[in-house]
Amino acid sequence: MIRTDLNAAPMYVAPSKQGIDLKLDANEWPVEDEFNRYPEPQPRALIEELSQVYEVDTKQLLLSRGSDEAIDLIIRSVLQPGNGALVQCSPAFEMYRHYATLHGAKTINCPLKRSDDFAIDIPAIVMATRQNDASIVFLCSPNNPSGTTISEDQIGRLLDALAPEVLVVLDEAYVEFSVLPSLAKQATQTPNLIVLRTLSKAYGLAGLRLGVAIGAETTINTIAAALPPYPIPSPVVDAAMQALSTPNLIELRVQQVRRAREQLKRALPQLSYVLKVWPSDANFLLLEVSDADRLVKQARASGVSLRRVTEYANLNNAVRISVGTQQQNDRLLKLLIDLQSTLPGQRAMAGNH
Ligand SMILES: Cc1ncc(COP(=O)(O)O)c(C=O)c1O
Numbered sequence: 540m541i542r543t544d545l546n547a548a549p550m551y552v553a554p555s556k557q558g559i560d561l562k563l564d565a566n567e568w569p570v571e572d573e574f575n576r577y578p579e580p581q582p583r584a585l586i587e588e589l590s591q592v593y594e595v596d597t598k599q600l601l602l603s604r605g606s607d608e609a610i611d612l613i614i615r616s617v618l619q620p621g622n623g624a625l626v627q628c629s630p631a632f633e634m635y636r637h638y639a640t641l642h643g644a645k646t647i648n649c650p651l652k653r654s655d656d657f658a659i660d661i662p663a664i665v666m667a668t669r670q671n672d673a674s675i676v677f678l679c680s681p682n683n684p685s686g687t688t689i690s691e692d693q694i695g696r697l698l699d700a701l702a703p704e705v706l707v708v709l710d711e712a713y714v715e716f717s718v719l720p721s722l723a724k725q726a727t728q729t730p731n732l733i734v735l736r737t738l739s740k741a742y743g744l745a746g747l748r749l750g751v752a753i754g755a756e757t758t759i760n761t762i763a764a765a766l767p768p769y770p771i772p773s774p775v776v777d778a779a780m781q782a783l784s785t786p787n788l789i790e791l792r793v794q795q796v797r798r799a800r801e802q803l804k805r806a807l808p809q810l811s812y813v814l815k816v817w818p819s820d821a822n823f824l825l826l827e828v829s830d831a832d833r834l835v836k837q838a839r840a841s842g843v844s845l846r847r848v849t850e851y852a853n854l855n856n857a858v859r860i861s862v863g864t865q866q867q868n869d870r871l872l873k874l875l876i877d878l879q880s881t882l883p884g885q886r887a888m889a890g891n892h
Contacts (some may be wrong), residue, residue: 606750686819
């Protein structure tokens, strides 16, 4: 799957420290203190810890600066600059297109099926991949911004239908909030499947910028070649190790988010200007409203930021709202109720509910 021109190019490999007790190869400050040395390219302790969290081998995962960087690494190591193509399924996370554009690659859009709870359209993806000679298909489950999921069966059927040299990237940034299991283990057995995980969402560590790509060892080595030499700063590793040692961290947070999400999901359809609330397995909800611009502007005027979702052929006037704490949700709901007097009501469009 790697770009043919990269196969021939010599890649930078950071020098190993093994067996060395006088290190004079990296132009570092020579007096030992906390930060005088470059960090390990892939910090071993954190890799070991995360390999247990995701139940994969240490050689089957790669750490990046957020999964954002993993998306970029995959695009740069697989797509030929200037004429590569990837397929995404709108409404989709914006970074797939962003990094493809920066790389001079094309983004082909295969919309999710609105009438089927935003399921993927397998025949359309297969055809778009063939027709455009696309080498990567980006999927996201639970999907940002819709919150909807893709079943293991659907991913399996897509993999069966695609040529084996097409890489499927399954972005599982929000999977901890879902009832569906992660496909991380399956990715380690499937050379053309990479699963992306992150510590930014359920772990609550967005500020650390830690993402994880999981796949078969050969696939992981392919994308590792595009990493900068020392991407993960030492204090980030220490902070992550500390957070990961907190007992029940994820279980409690996931429970809290699910409870708050269900509360919002019950309350939001009562608002006069809300047309539809999509089912969500993530820590946000996607709504369609009578006037998304106005809603976002009015909320902002009260100090509350909501995300206006770009217009897609299969989604109009949509707003994405992150689930907050109980207190934050109470403030949000009070504001949204007050805004009923300033936004057009949609009772007349009942057919849309
Ligand atoms: C679907 C999806 N993937 C990846 C990311 C990037 O996450 P990070 O770079 O913080 O790991 C996000 C962030 O919002 C996201 O929604």
